[in-house]
Amino acid sequence: MRIGVLALQGAVAEHIRSIGLAGGEGVAVKTVEQLKEIGGLILPGGESTTIGKLMRKYGFIDAIREFAGEGKPVFGTCAGMIVLADKLEGAEEPHLRLMDMTVARNAFGRQRESFETDLDVKGIDTPLRAVFIRAPLIKEVGSDVDVLCSYKDEIVTARQGNLLACSYHPELTDDYRLHEYFLKMAEEAAAKH
Amino acid sequence: METGTSRVKRGMAEMQKGGVIMDVMNAEQAKVAEAAGATAVMALERVPSDIRAAGGVARMADPTIVEEVMKVVSIPVMAKARIGHYVEAKVLESLGVDYIDESEVLTPADDVFHISKEEFTVPFVCGAKDLGEALRRIQEGASMLRTKGEPGTGNIVEAVRHMRLITGQIRKVQNLSKDELYHEAKTLGVPYDLLLGVHESGRLPVVNFAAGGVATPSDAALMMHLGADGVFVGSGIFKSDSPEKFARAIVEATTHYTDYELIARVSKNLGAPMKGIEISKLDRSERMQDRGL
Numbered sequence: 179m180r181i182g183v184l185a186l187q188g189a190v191a192e193h194i195r196s197i198g199l200a201g202g203e204g205v206a207v208k209t210v211e212q213l214k215e216i217g218g219l220i221l222p223g224g225e226s227t228t229i230g231k232l233m234r235k236y237g238f239i240d241a242i243r244e245f246a247g248e249g250k251p252v253f254g255t256c257a258g259m260i261v262l263a264d265k266l267e268g269a270e271e272p273h274l275r276l277m278d279m280t281v282a283r284n285a286f287g288r289q290r291e292s293f294e295t296d297l298d299v300k301g302i303d304t305p306l307r308a309v310f311i312r313a314p315l316i317k318e319v320g321s322d323v324d325v326l327c328s329y330k331d332e333i334v335t336a337r338q339g340n341l342l343a344c345s346y347h348p349e350l351t352d353d354y355r356l357h358e359y360f361l362k363m364a365e366e367a368a369a370k371h
Numbered sequence: 372m373e374t375g376t377s378r379v380k381r382g383m384a385e386m387q388k389g390g391v392i393m394d395v396m397n398a399e400q401a402k403v404a405e406a407a408g409a410t411a412v413m414a415l416e417r418v419p420s421d422i423r424a425a426g427g428v429a430r431m432a433d434p435t436i437v438e439e440v441m442k443v444v445s446i447p448v449m450a451k452a453r454i455g456h457y458v459e460a461k462v463l464e465s466l467g468v469d470y471i472d473e474s475e476v477l478t479p480a481d482d483v484f485h486i487s488k489e490e491f492t493v494p495f496v497c498g499a500k501d502l503g504e505a506l507r508r509i510q511e512g513a514s515m516l517r518t519k520g521e522p523g524t525g526n527i528v529e530a531v532r533h534m535r536l537i538t539g540q541i542r543k544v545q546n547l548s549k550d551e552l553y554h555e556a557k558t559l560g561v562p563y564d565l566l567l568g569v570h571e572s573g574r575l576p577v578v579n580f581a582a583g584g585v586a587t588p589s590d591a592a593l594m595m596h597l598g599a600d601g602v603f604v605g606s607g608i609f610k611s612d613s614p615e616k617f618a619r620a621i622v623e624a625t626t627h628y629t630d631y632e633l634i635a636r637v638s639k640n641l642g643a644p645m646k647g648i649e650i651s652k653l654d655r656s657e658r659m660q661d662r663g664l
Contacts, residue, residue: 185389186389187388187390189388208626224388224390232623257386289493290493292382293376293379294376309379311382347382351378
């Protein structure tokens with residue numbers, strides 16, 4: 179299964195590596211035309227303001243909405259989760275508005291408050307090491323959204339049908355189970371078509 | 372729950388990859404940088420070309436400027452401490468800056484020792500012009516590197532030289548035998564374990580950006596072509612004729628550094644870039660890259 183990683187800015191190579199470890203093939207996606215060649219898309223960590231601007235500039239907003247509309251899975255990590263959200267806390271413009279959730283940026287504070295910890299994620303049998311870097315949080319979710327993990331009563335992993343989002347960076351560890359989970363989503367989506 | 376781990380500190384730099392980090396001197400410039408798509412800003416009292424022109428001792432910025440910048444942008448804010456100035460770094464950490472640049476652009480406070488960066492929660496970026504400097508900084512705890520280039524000159528030649536030297540040295544190290552590696556560690560003045568890591572992986576263990584002389588969109592793309600993970604632009608933006616246009620164009624050229632038609636398009640009608648300095652016209656004593664080896 180070929181999975182694209184949006185390569186406008188951010189930690190692209192790490193996701194490509196993790197998808198490879200999970201048994202898929204990861205490719206960097208720089209143009210909207212490339213969306214035709216992939217079965218799932220990862221929106222990586224990076225700076226959401228930068229990624230959002232470049233997405234608008236190169237026509238990725240409509241193209242990814244269409245891609246997700248066809249039932250193909252999209253996985254947003256950290257900045258990618260911000261990009262997926264329907265609403266952002268504060269005055270900020272949302273980007274893709276795909277997932278029914280309200281996300282707060284830099285919700286844990288600045289870099290000195292960044293941390294790593296073990297999380298219990300629904301669908302993954304033993305704790306997952308999660309790296310939070312100036313991480314966002316999910317403040318509210320719609321009724322179609324399934325909460326897969328909370329940390330200190332705040333939502334940090336969620337799924338809505340073919341959309342998956344997490345606050346942290348599964349690509350920065352050698353534990354590729356969340357990528358495996360996403361690959362399975364892509365395989366199931368492909369089987370339906 | 373653990374803060375300040377190597378993964379958290381190095382990971383922060385990974386998130387900057389493919390991005391442009393811009394020097395800003397006040398809140399207004401910080402907003403221009405963020406709006407143009409900068410992935411972070413470096414809050415300074417003076418950009419390198421002004422430091423060069425002013426002469427005298429260049430120190431950490433007034434905390435007011437750093438705080439002012441932190442207040443108006445949501446992207447990470449970096450700030451510079453003098454080489455070896457532990458207290459300036461602690462002060463910046465206490466302000467809550469997201470990254471500290473232990474920088475040769477400022478006048479070194481210690482002519483022998485760098486800051487022991489391991490013990491800080493905040494991550495550090497340091498300049499390097501060869502593999503020896505790069506690995507020594509990593510050993511001291513730097514979580515990100517950048518080429519030194521020659522700051523404030525608007526001349527890309529030194530950044531190119533440093534990037535080519537480091538990648539060339541990495542290729543050489545990859546091909547050494549084990550007994551040669553022991554000797555090479557001694558020659559470079561670096562810990563054997565770090566050199567072994569480079570030998571096995573063929574890369575540095577942290578992100579390496581280009582810095583020191585980037586003045587145009589093509590300069591930024593050239594550094595990406597040479598293997599930089601991203602770009603710092605110091606004087607190049609706010610010393611150009613139209614900072615907003617330059618900032619946006621450099622961001623786009625960095626993202627699409629192999630799309631030459633795009634780079635041509637964004638380079639049109641930008642106005643004059645910053646005035647540069649020919650390196651040979653620079654007195655040896657004025658070279659910032661020779662600070663902190």
